[in-house]
Structure formats: structure tokens, C-alpha cells
Amino acid sequence: MGFAELLLRAGSRASVFDVISNYAQQQSSGRQSASSESSVNLLSTDDVAKAVALIASTIGADDDWRSSDVAAGINQCCPSLSWEDVIYRLPYSNLAVQQEAGAAFVVNVFLAATSGQNRPFPYSFMYEVWPDPQAQVSFLRYALCSAKLGPHLIDKHMPVVLPDPLETLYHVYHSEFARIIASPWNSLSLILVLSHLLDSKVADDVRALLDYGISREPLLVTLALARLK
Numbered sequence: 001m002g003f004a005e006l007l008l009r010a011g012s013r014a015s016v017f018d019v020i021s022n023y024a025q026q027q028s029s030g031r032q033s034a035s036s037e038s039s040v041n042l043l044s045t046d047d048v049a050k051a052v053a054l055i056a057s058t059i060g061a062d063d064d065w066r067s068s069d070v071a072a073g074i075n076q077c078c079p080s081l082s083w084e085d086v087i088y089r090l091p092y093s094n095l096a097v098q099q100e101a102g103a104a105f106v107v108n109v110f111l112a113a114t115s116g117q118n119r120p121f122p123y124s125f126m127y128e129v130w131p132d133p134q135a136q137v138s139f140l141r142y143a144l145c146s147a148k149l150g151p152h153l154i155d156k157h158m159p160v161v162l163p164d165p166l167e168t169l170y171h172v173y174h175s176e177f178a179r180i181i182a183s184p185w186n187s188l189s190l191i192l193v194l195s196h197l198l199d200s201k202v203a204d205d206v207r208a209l210l211d212y213g214i215s216r217e218p219l220l221v222t223l224a225l226a227r228l229k
Contacts (some may be wrong), residue, residue, distance in 0.1 A: 016073025
């Protein structure tokens with residue numbers, strides 16, 4: 001029986017450190033020559049990933065698994081463990097969350113294990129190709145629909161919109177922007193005077209001119225009218 005199964009059988013109220021110790025004893029007793037290896041050398045990245053995946057896949061809204069307790073117990077025995085590697089191994093560890101609590105456990109156990117280290121949750125593991133697409137969609141659905149998890153899933157590497165939205169639009173629509181910038185309709189003063197003339201006796205002609213402008217430069221006219229409101 002692996003560490004993940006031992007931990008799940010022991011239950012949420014068991015000491016994670018004690019479970020690791022028992023697992024270490026089982027591993028040692030199964031060897032022909034006993035060694036002085038500690039449990040830190042017996043818990044691999046895969047061991048921890050399978051344990052996190054198993055808990056996250058079976059946890060319910062009423063279960064009392066505390067991510068902070070799990071993280072603390074594992075850190076106590078595995079101080080050099082890379083939790084980023086643990087998260088990236090989850091898709092290959094039979095992770096299949098059934099509700100928001102499962103996705104929350106995955107995120108929270110990482111945050112608890114790396115508390116005070118200013119290490120962001122490795123959200124990009126969600127966007128890799130998983131061996132089980134159904135499990136991937138399930139995790140994405142529960143993670144992305146959670147208001148509490150949202151702040152930890154912000155994509156800072158490939159955002160759709162950059163902090164400066166005009167910079168994003170310029171890169172995508174460079175040729176279009178070059179034409180718009182050179183357009184005579186790229187003028188707040190023009191839209192301002194036309195707006196003023198709408199209250200005059202030439203209102204019909206002004207509307208016709210605005211309609212023409214909208215047909216030629218819908219983005220410019222719409223943005224200008226919005227700015228002038």
C-alpha cells in the first residue's frame with residue numbers, strides 16, 4: 001500500500017507525520033538490508049502528488065481535511081520537497097476532482113506548504129495537455145468558477161489583455177491602428193462640434209454625417225462619443 005492510500009485510510013484527523021513514519025517503517029522492513037534513511041528520502045514527488053490527488057479527488061464539502069495540516073506534516077519530513085513539482089505531477093497522479101472543495105484543496109495545500117515564501121501557485125499546470133481530458137475539464141470548471149481561487153489563477157505569462165489595453169490592441173491590430181490614427185475622424189474636436197450641431201437646425205444633416213462617420217470609422221466615433229459623455 002502506498003503513502004497516498006495509507007494517508008487516506010488513516011483519515012483527516014490522523015497525524016500526517018505519524019503516517020509518513022509508518023510508511024517509512026514499511027518501506028524499510030521490505031528491504032533486505034536495513035538502512036538509516038529517514039522518511040525524507042522515502043517520500044518522492046510522486047508519493048506526495050498521489051496523496052494530494054487522492055485527497056482532492058475524494059474530498060467532500062463536509063470533509064475536514066485541513067490543507068495546512070497535510071502541508072505541515074509533509075514539510076516536516078520533506079523539507080527539500082519541490083511543491084511546484086508536486087503540482088505539475090498531479091495530472092499524472094489520477095487527479096479527478098468532483099467538486100470545488102477538491103480544487104480548493106490542491107491550491108490551498110500548495111499555499112500552506114509555501115507560506116511566507118512568496119511563491120505563486122503554479123496555475124500553468126492547468127493549461128498543459130493532461131492524459132485525462134475529462135479530469136482536466138473538471139478541474140478547470142471547479143477552479144475557474146471559484147471566487148476564492150480566482151486570485152491565485154491569474155495568468156501573468158500569456159494574458160489576453162496586457163496591463164495597458166491600448167498596447168495589446170496595437171500589437172494585434174497594428175495595421176488597423178495605423179489607419180485609424182491617420183483618419184480625420186480621429187478627432188474629439190470633430191465629434192464635439194457635431195454633437196453641438198445636433199441641437200441646431202442642421203440636425204438632420206449632422207445625423208447623416210455622423211452615420212457616415214460611423215460607417216467609415218465605427219470604433220473611433222463610438223470611443224469619441226463615449227469619452228464625451
